Amino acid sequence: MIQRPGVWLPRVFLYGGALVLSLWVLLPIYFITLAAFSTQDAVYRYPKNLVPRDLSTETMRFFLNSEGIVGSLQRSALVAALTLLFSLGVGTPAGYAIARFVFRGADTFRLAVVSTRAFPIVILSIPLAVTYIRWGIDDSVLGVALAHTALALPFAVLVTSSVFAGISVELEEAAMTLGCSRLSAFRRVALPLALPGLAAAAIFVFIISWNEVFAASILTLRNPTLPAQVLSVLNESPLPFRFAGGFFLLAPSLIVIFVIRKYLFNMWGRVVK
Amino acid sequence: MAAVAERVTLGRRLRRWEGLPYWLILPTLAYLALFFAWPMVKSFQLAFQDDGVWTLQAFRTMVNDIEFGNAVRFTLLLIVVIIPVQFLLALVMALLVNAKLRGRGIFLYIFLLPLAISDLAAGIVWSSMFTELGYLNTVLERIGLLETPFIWINASRESLLLLTVVVAEIWRSTALIMIILVAGLQGIPRDYTEAAEVFGAGLYQRVRYVILPMLKPSIQVALLLRLILAFEVFSTVIAITGRGSTVLAAEAWRWQTANMDANVAAAYASLILVLSVVSAGLVLGLLRTPKEQIAR
Numbered sequence: 178m179i180q181r182p183g184v185w186l187p188r189v190f191l192y193g194g195a196l197v198l199s200l201w202v203l204l205p206i207y208f209i210t211l212a213a214f215s216t217q218d219a220v221y222r223y224p225k226n227l228v229p230r231d232l233s234t235e236t237m238r239f240f241l242n243s244e245g246i247v248g249s250l251q252r253s254a255l256v257a258a259l260t261l262l263f264s265l266g267v268g269t270p271a272g273y274a275i276a277r278f279v280f281r282g283a284d285t286f287r288l289a290v291v292s293t294r295a296f297p298i299v300i301l302s303i304p305l306a307v308t309y310i311r312w313g314i315d316d317s318v319l320g321v322a323l324a325h326t327a328l329a330l331p332f333a334v335l336v337t338s339s340v341f342a343g344i345s346v347e348l349e350e351a352a353m354t355l356g357c358s359r360l361s362a363f364r365r366v367a368l369p370l371a372l373p374g375l376a377a378a379a380i381f382v383f384i385i386s387w388n389e390v391f392a393a394s395i396l397t398l399r400n401p402t403l404p405a406q407v408l409s410v411l412n413e414s415p416l417p418f419r420f421a422g423g424f425f426l427l428a429p430s431l432i433v434i435f436v437i438r439k440y441l442f443n444m445w446g447r448v449v450k
Numbered sequence: 451m452a453a454v455a456e457r458v459t460l461g462r463r464l465r466r467w468e469g470l471p472y473w474l475i476l477p478t479l480a481y482l483a484l485f486f487a488w489p490m491v492k493s494f495q496l497a498f499q500d501d502g503v504w505t506l507q508a509f510r511t512m513v514n515d516i517e518f519g520n521a522v523r524f525t526l527l528l529i530v531v532i533i534p535v536q537f538l539l540a541l542v543m544a545l546l547v548n549a550k551l552r553g554r555g556i557f558l559y560i561f562l563l564p565l566a567i568s569d570l571a572a573g574i575v576w577s578s579m580f581t582e583l584g585y586l587n588t589v590l591e592r593i594g595l596l597e598t599p600f601i602w603i604n605a606s607r608e609s610l611l612l613l614t615v616v617v618a619e620i621w622r623s624t625a626l627i628m629i630i631l632v633a634g635l636q637g638i639p640r641d642y643t644e645a646a647e648v649f650g651a652g653l654y655q656r657v658r659y660v661i662l663p664m665l666k667p668s669i670q671v672a673l674l675l676r677l678i679l680a681f682e683v684f685s686t687v688i689a690i691t692g693r694g695s696t697v698l699a700a701e702a703w704r705w706q707t708a709n710m711d712a713n714v715a716a717a718y719a720s721l722i723l724v725l726s727v728v729s730a731g732l733v734l735g736l737l738r739t740p741k742e743q744i745a746r
Contacts (some may be wrong), residue, residue, distance in 0.1 A: 184567075191551055192551060195546045195557045198543055199561070201563060202563055203560060203622070204580055205576065205621065208578060208579065208585040209574070209575045222583075223587075224587075224592070230459070258619065259718075267477040267478055269474075270475070270477065273474060274475050280471040282472075286475055286479070293482065294674075294678065295678060295726060296723060296727065297678060297682045297722055297726050300493070300682070300719040300722050301490060303706055304489045304493045304495075304712075305489050306712065307496070307712055308489070322675030323485060327481070327482070327486055327489075381566070390569075390570050390685050393702065399629075404568065407574075408688065409684055411689060416581070419578070420578050422574060423574030423575050423578060426570060427567055430565075430567045431573070433566050434559070434562055434566050441565070441629060442629065442632075442633055
């Protein structure tokens, strides 16, 4: 959409539109942040403060001191870390393979990975709940992480493959010509170059797991993750708990988008070649 | 000579690794078999069998449950209302980002913020807006549109419940569509829109006859992802409306966690799977685009 210079009226509309849409995104985030850092009195008061007043960490402390929150927070972090480890550990080699090698079945494999997206994978946690009892990993951090890995793995394979596809194969070949083995060419040439992209993928995998609530609340009972814990008590909880909890679930995702903003288009954007 | 010899050894070394790609994809295949294909089979088995006997009992229980009709209706209503509105919004956002505005990087970042926000977090955020003594009523009173707090979340008025969830879902999930559309827009050569403009095409005509047709593959992918995600939504609904309304995934969740009936939960899961796959097929079939274009 190109506007000729000198056509000032549409410009004003464009900026106005962009501003309105920015407020639409930002205002709810602003209000929940305001609520989370108000005194508990201010949370119950009406009309609400629309500007920062009565600021306090009281509401946040109330949330963090609520029963089960600290434990579920630790479990969430652990589950997300394990998910990151599993899905990149399993998925990166596959991503490398489809980026680097021409082999029979490569397209089929790729299509199979892509088509897993046509299935709501979290729904598959229902039979897993039964299976986990037999495996002895019901209600455990490991069990949730394994389910989350199923969710994140296709994503990890596709993103790592696009990361490696962006690194010239000639660099690795040159290293091999100069006497590197296949493995050390990968380790000393491709891997360092791929590291920033892989890190961005890792951060996004972390947030996929951090956000996931369906599988987490189905696969846990006494040891829920943070979203599962918040969800299970949400409708019986007082407003300060809800607002602080909402902010606490929200904050990491805002930070993550900021950190990996440069890589987002590589991950989500390159949908169409 | 030396170079040729090197090439030969390199070639030999590469040949030695012919099986390598298969070894590299093996862990992923094994994992997906164990945690994707097998649970899917198990899910149908749970839904259609009880103690090894084939039965439709789980489906009968599901269909006869008082909430079943509500869940189906609310899930479909959400899709029908949300998707057109949010595609329009995403298109406007994408066009704004693509216009050469000063500060477009900041606008893009702001529009992308909800991309990583979970449905639960979005639900809580919007319940703080819609709750009776919440921020929306405060703002509306402050600017003089309301005199007493309006009860937005009212279990007896389904259209209002629908509205609140629709707003929250549009807020949360438009970023995903926008990023796909922005990437698609960047693939359209500027010459095309410029040429259309030279020949006197207005903004509407440029969007309708140049941009939209070229965006079709991106729109298809976005529609596909969005439809599949739409069947999974449940915590937004629970966070905002409590037990006031329900969707399919919420019923699967309730049957599994509250009613402890894995068979009925699996029946819901099977229904959601079938609906997702059918709608994915419809999108692919109706907006026919070569397969390689959805490879990412």
